[in-house]
Every structure is written in C-alpha cells, then in structure tokens.
Amino acid sequence: MRIPAFLTVVILLLTTSVSCIREESFENTPQGNFEALWQMMDERYCFFEYKHQEYGLDWDEVYSRYASLITSDMPSKGLFEVLGNMLAELRDGHVNLYSNYDVARYWKWYEDYPANFNDSIIRNYLGTDYKIAGGCKYTILDDNIAYVRYASFASGIGNGNLSDMLNELAFCNGLILDVRDNGGGMLTNAQRLAARFTNEEVATSYMCHKTGKGHSDFSSPEAVKITPSDGIRWQKPVALLTNRSSYSATNDFVNAMRQFPLVTVIGDRTGGGSGMPFSSELPNGWAVRFSACPTYGPDMEPLEFGISPDIRVDMTSEDMARGLDTIIEVARKRLGGR
Amino acid sequence: MNRRITLFLCVLCAMFHLSAQTVGEDVARPIVRSTMYGVGSINLYDTYLSPVEYSGTQVRVLRESIRMTRWMEGHVSRQTLFQGYLAAAENVAGTSSELAGMVNWNYALHYNWYLADKRLCLSAGPMMQAHGGFTYNTRNGNNPAQARLYANLAASGMAQYHLPWKCCPLTFRYQVDLPFLGVMFSPQYGQSYYEIFSLGHSDGTVVFTSFHRQPTLRHWFTADLQFRRFTLRLGYMADMQQARVNALRSHDYSHTFMIGLVHNLASF
Structure with missing residues (x-):
C-alpha cells in the first residue's frame, strides 16, 4: 500500500511545533x-x-x-x-x-500592642491537674466555669476529643475558650471546634482566590459554612478570649464564633491575617511566603487587620501583680461566676 | 465546555467499542509483550509550586503489548502501554526538593503499511491516554503538591525496520505520540486545595485541553536484539509533558534509557 505523504508531513509538523513551556526566568x-x-x-x-x-x-x-x-x-x-x-x-x-x-x-x-497574655499567670488557672484533649488543655475553675486553652491550631483535635471534653465540662455554667497567643494553624481544626458551638449551618465567611496575574483578578467569593457537629454541642454561654496574637486560622475561628448567639468575644482585637499563605522561592533558593487566598467576613468586610472584641479588656499591672488575668476574670463575671 | 467534554468522552467510548469487536477467523496473530526498566533525568516545573525548575533523577517501568487484530484485513494492531515513574529533583540552589510520580495508561490502534519486502513497517492511528500522578514540594506550606490528572486523545505514529541477520536479527522502532484533545484537572491560578476539597469550591478545575494548551510529545526508540532463546530490548524515551492552563504553567521533561525483555507469542 502506498504511504500517504500527508502522514509524514503531519508528524513532522507536529514534532517541530512542540515548543517548551517556561516562565520568564531571572x-x-x-x-x-x-x-x-x-x-x-x-x-x-x-x-x-x-x-x-x-x-x-x-x-x-x-x-x-x-x-x-x-x-x-x-x-x-x-x-x-x-x-x-x-x-x-x-x-x-x-x-x-x-x-x-x-x-x-x-x-x-x-x-506594637500590649501582650494581654502571660503564660505564668495561666498556670494559676490551669494548675497542674488539668486535662488534655488533642490540642486543648482544660479544667474547671472553682466557680464552676470551664476553662479551655487552645494554644495552636497546628495541634490537631479530633471529634472524639471534643465530644469527651465537652461531656466532661457539661455541668459547668459557662465556658471560657482562650485562643490568645494562638497564631493559627490548620483551618480544619478551627472549623471542627467551631462546629461544636452552633445548632444551625452558618455562612460565616467568604473566600476567593486569584484567577490571574492582575491585582483585581479574583474568583467570585464563595461561602464558607460551619455545619453543626453531629457530636456533643455546647449550649451554654461562651467567652472567647482574644489578643493581638490571635492570628491567621485563629482570626478565622474568632470570625466564625462571633456569629454564634451564645458567644461573647472578650479581650483585645485579633491580629488579623485573613489571607491563606502560599509558598514560593527565589532563584537563589530563599523561600518566600505570601497571602494568596483572601477571606472576608459575612458581610464581605475585610478581616486582614483583625476583629474587634465585643468587650475590650486589657490586662492590668495590678491584677498581674496579684497573679490574676484580668481578661479571664472579666470573662468569669460575664459567665456568672465570680 | 461541558459539551466539549461530553464529545471527548463519546470519542473515548467509540474507541472502546471498536476494540471490543472481534471477527471469528482462526489465523495466528502475533502478540509482542515487553517489560522495560529505565533510569534517566527529569526536569520538573510547575508555577503553582515554584517559579524555579527542578532537576533530578527518575526511575521508570514500561509494560507494552502489541497484538495484531483481524480488522481491515489484518492491517490493524492494538497497542497497550502502561508506564510509571518516580522522581526526585532539586532546585538549582539546592535548598529545596520535589518528589514526583506518575502512572500513564495508553491504548492505541495502528494501521500498518508494510514496505521493502515487509522489512519496513509504518504505522499510524489514534491513541487514548490517561495520566495520574503528583508533584510534591517538600518545603511549601498550603500549596505543597500538585495533582496531575488528565486524559487525552492522541495521534500515534510508528516506524519499524527489521534486519534479518542470521547471527542476531535486529528490529529498530521509533514511535511518536502527540495528544491533540483532552481534559485536565488543574486548580485555578491562586486556588488552594483546601478550597477544592475541604470547601468543595471546584468550579473551573476541569479544563478542556488541546494542542495549544498542552503541547506534549512523547517519542521513543527501541532496538530489539534477538538471541537464540530470548529477545533483549534497549530503548530511549523522551517524554515531554507540558501544559498551560488556568494561567499556570508546568512541564515535566524526562529522558530515560531502558532495558528489558520481549516475549513473542501467538494468538488464535
């Protein structure tokens, strides 16, 4: 059979027209x-x-x-x-x-702001016989208020941890959830915890991403919803303690929690950090991190520079001298403790 | 876009249907199977992970089967090709590394033209390809890896030349595969996998590709050295996978030297 000449021509054309895909290099x-x-x-x-x-x-x-x-x-x-x-x-x-x-x-x-957190003073509240569930340390204060400290959302917490912890604290009159100095971590940990404090699905924030290289090339913001957990959910008042070092995933957590009716945010404004960071690098091998995917509040308000608390409280030097955490003390009063 | 993807899937189904047809004639049909193992260099590049190219080493296994069919008076052969590789690569500065892996399945139907007293065989036909793999950057945070999932329709061409030397018969082959139509998974330019998989925000992550978005080429050369009881196959493959989708650019250039054994069988 005669070889179709076009076959050879097509193959030659295709092979020679495959050009390399590269970016401008520096x-x-x-x-x-x-x-x-x-x-x-x-x-x-x-x-x-x-x-x-x-x-x-x-x-x-x-x-x-x-x-x-x-x-x-x-x-x-x-x-x-x-x-x-x-x-x-x-x-x-x-x-x-x-x-x-x-x-x-x-x-x-x-x-540039007051620390509003002192690890040594926290020990006065947690004592030494506190319990640990995943990334949370928790205890019951002497006025029957639960105190839960989540220091980093990089530490995981499972649904089993949360159910057992909340079951243990079920008889308390209120719960203090302390996320001061929590610089963030995994959003999934933050959202798993938030799901224990709502009885209905809530669109707590909106997230989008860049679709091109222009400063305004973004996708349509899509709702991030917190769905109620199937496990034990907390049904009593909550005081959520924040400071300027509550950042990144913690900022996102505070944004979600502030929308639940039983939650009061107490302390200082959060640090912000509402852009999910991506990684990249330079020709000399130095690594670079930058905000890539912005998150907005329920009314599309920016959260990059933090979230104001419902009750603004600073730790006072007088309380600190007495070994007291002013923000925890305000939270206890708010929850009907001291 | 959805209509294009549906059309693409219909073409794939038609190829499967054609392959399932049989003609009942009791004529011996040769089957050539081979398994080859190879090692070579790789150059990885993906702007979702880094603007810098990574170079390293890959190991590859390739399993191939060519079977003559009875279609079109016995001029059509069926080729199935499965290959997989694992690679480790480093950036030029040596401060970061990437790991990559890919499996690739191909199914082709070739029409064969025999020339020069059947010593030369030229083949051409359609090929269906499915790829699945990953590239993992060991240093990145929220964008640590890129999934590679794509399927293509390709044009495949092959030339084989047989030298019937008595001492050691030789068969040379050159094959080139060029995808021209396909679908590919890709996150958007700055989209995180958290959005895609945890939040379910996956719009625009399956894209239609054609030659301008995925100018990809795989070509390879083999030499079969037939000894008394076995046939040794030596090969070289240049696999140039690249894409330009969702404003992201990627390539995966590999050069592999391979060695393996060939089994010649017959089917009735």
Whole structure:
C-alpha cells in the first residue's frame, strides 16, 4: 500500500511545533532576585487593592524606591535586609522571606500592642491537674466555669476529643475558650471546634482566590459554612478570649464564633491575617511566603487587620501583680461566676 | 465546555467499542509483550509550586503489548502501554526538593503499511491516554503538591525496520505520540486545595485541553536484539509533558534509557 505523504508531513509538523513551556526566568544575581520577588508579589499577592485603600500602598512606587538600593556587588545579607524591608511594606504577618540565617517578617500587628497574655499567670488557672484533649488543655475553675486553652491550631483535635471534653465540662455554667497567643494553624481544626458551638449551618465567611496575574483578578467569593457537629454541642454561654496574637486560622475561628448567639468575644482585637499563605522561592533558593487566598467576613468586610472584641479588656499591672488575668476574670463575671 | 467534554468522552467510548469487536477467523496473530526498566533525568516545573525548575533523577517501568487484530484485513494492531515513574529533583540552589510520580495508561490502534519486502513497517492511528500522578514540594506550606490528572486523545505514529541477520536479527522502532484533545484537572491560578476539597469550591478545575494548551510529545526508540532463546530490548524515551492552563504553567521533561525483555507469542 502506498504511504500517504500527508502522514509524514503531519508528524513532522507536529514534532517541530512542540515548543517548551517556561516562565520568564531571572538570574541568580541581586538584581535578578529583587526582580523575581517584586514580580512574584505583584502577580500573586492578594491584598494590593485593599491595602491601597487602607494606607495607600503603591507597589510600583515600592519598586522604584527599593530598586535603587540594589547593587550588583551587594552581599547576600545586605540583599536579604533590603528584600525583607520591601516585603514589610505589605504589613502582612503572612509574608516572609526565609534564608539559611534569618526569617524576614512583619510582626508589628502584635509587637506594637500590649501582650494581654502571660503564660505564668495561666498556670494559676490551669494548675497542674488539668486535662488534655488533642490540642486543648482544660479544667474547671472553682466557680464552676470551664476553662479551655487552645494554644495552636497546628495541634490537631479530633471529634472524639471534643465530644469527651465537652461531656466532661457539661455541668459547668459557662465556658471560657482562650485562643490568645494562638497564631493559627490548620483551618480544619478551627472549623471542627467551631462546629461544636452552633445548632444551625452558618455562612460565616467568604473566600476567593486569584484567577490571574492582575491585582483585581479574583474568583467570585464563595461561602464558607460551619455545619453543626453531629457530636456533643455546647449550649451554654461562651467567652472567647482574644489578643493581638490571635492570628491567621485563629482570626478565622474568632470570625466564625462571633456569629454564634451564645458567644461573647472578650479581650483585645485579633491580629488579623485573613489571607491563606502560599509558598514560593527565589532563584537563589530563599523561600518566600505570601497571602494568596483572601477571606472576608459575612458581610464581605475585610478581616486582614483583625476583629474587634465585643468587650475590650486589657490586662492590668495590678491584677498581674496579684497573679490574676484580668481578661479571664472579666470573662468569669460575664459567665456568672465570680 | 461541558459539551466539549461530553464529545471527548463519546470519542473515548467509540474507541472502546471498536476494540471490543472481534471477527471469528482462526489465523495466528502475533502478540509482542515487553517489560522495560529505565533510569534517566527529569526536569520538573510547575508555577503553582515554584517559579524555579527542578532537576533530578527518575526511575521508570514500561509494560507494552502489541497484538495484531483481524480488522481491515489484518492491517490493524492494538497497542497497550502502561508506564510509571518516580522522581526526585532539586532546585538549582539546592535548598529545596520535589518528589514526583506518575502512572500513564495508553491504548492505541495502528494501521500498518508494510514496505521493502515487509522489512519496513509504518504505522499510524489514534491513541487514548490517561495520566495520574503528583508533584510534591517538600518545603511549601498550603500549596505543597500538585495533582496531575488528565486524559487525552492522541495521534500515534510508528516506524519499524527489521534486519534479518542470521547471527542476531535486529528490529529498530521509533514511535511518536502527540495528544491533540483532552481534559485536565488543574486548580485555578491562586486556588488552594483546601478550597477544592475541604470547601468543595471546584468550579473551573476541569479544563478542556488541546494542542495549544498542552503541547506534549512523547517519542521513543527501541532496538530489539534477538538471541537464540530470548529477545533483549534497549530503548530511549523522551517524554515531554507540558501544559498551560488556568494561567499556570508546568512541564515535566524526562529522558530515560531502558532495558528489558520481549516475549513473542501467538494468538488464535
């Protein structure tokens, strides 16, 4: 049979037209790493428009200002400092630059405010015979108020843990849930815990993501719903304690909990951090973290710079001198304890 | 988009239906099966994980079966190809690594033209491909991995040349497979897997692909050395998988040198 000539032509055309898919690459030089970082943020960071409204962030102006500081012979540590300072312009605790010798960060969202938490004083309340369920430590205070401390949502908690813990605390008059200094972790842990405090499904927040490289290229926000747990659910008043170091997944947890009728948020404003961070890297191997997927409140209000409590309380030096935690004491009174 | 995906699935079903047809004639039909093992280099790139390319080593296994059918006066052969690889790669700076794995199943029907006193055989036909795998970046946080799931219709071409040397008969083969239509899973540009799987926000994660979005090529060369009781197969494969979907870019370039054994059977 005669070979169809077109077969050969088609195969040749197809094989020669397969072009490589690559991105614009930057050289591993101070200038190349600077350009790579600026462009990465420009294309993938999710809060440019919001932060322009809040404090006039202009990322192009940031480029001009920092590009002049880059020289071809600058040492690695000098470059790290300049790039770290450039990222700090974003005022975002989820934005970091990681080298072997340091982590560039912006932590003013809690460093510039009262700590409102003292680990030594917490021991006065937890004692030494507290119980542990997953990531939670819990005890019953002498006025029959339950005290639960969840220090990090990076520590897991299972539905079995939660049911047994709430069953143990069922006879208490109220529950203090302390998420101060909880810098976040797994959203799924936070949502599993929140599901124990609502009897109906609630759309607590909205989440979206970038769909392209433009500053306003976002998907339609979709509801994040907290569905009531099938296990034991808490039906009594709750005081949720927060401070400036309640950040990231904890900020999301506070946003959900504040919408449940039996919950009162007491303490200081949360630190915020409502953008789920993604990771990337520079040509020289330094890792980069940045906010990628923004979360909004139930009325589409930004949560990036934190959530105000229902009752604003600071720890006082007088109480601290007496070994008391002012915020816990206010919560106890609120729940009908002391 | 849904109509295109439905059309694509219909074409796949038609290929299956065709393969299920048989003609009842008692003529011996050769079956060639081989299993090859290989090692080679790989270059991984996925802008969902990193803007930097990762280079490393991969090990691969390839299982192939070619069976002559009775269709179209015995000119049609059926090829099934299964391959899988595992790879480990590092960025240029050596500060981060990626692990990758992929299994790939292919089913092709080739029409064969015999030339030069049947020493040369040229083949061409459609191929169906299904791929499943992952790339895992060991350093990333909320975007640690990328799932690779896609299916394609491809054009497949093959050339075989047989040298009937008495001492050691040789058969050379070159095959090229070019996908031109398919569906692929991909998160959106900045979408997290938490949104897709924990919240169920999966709109736009299954996309239609064609040559401009997935300019992919796999070609390979084998040499069969027939000794008295067995046939040794040596091979080289260049597998150039790449895609440009949802504003994300990825590629997976591998070069593999393989060795294995061939079993020649006959079916009635």
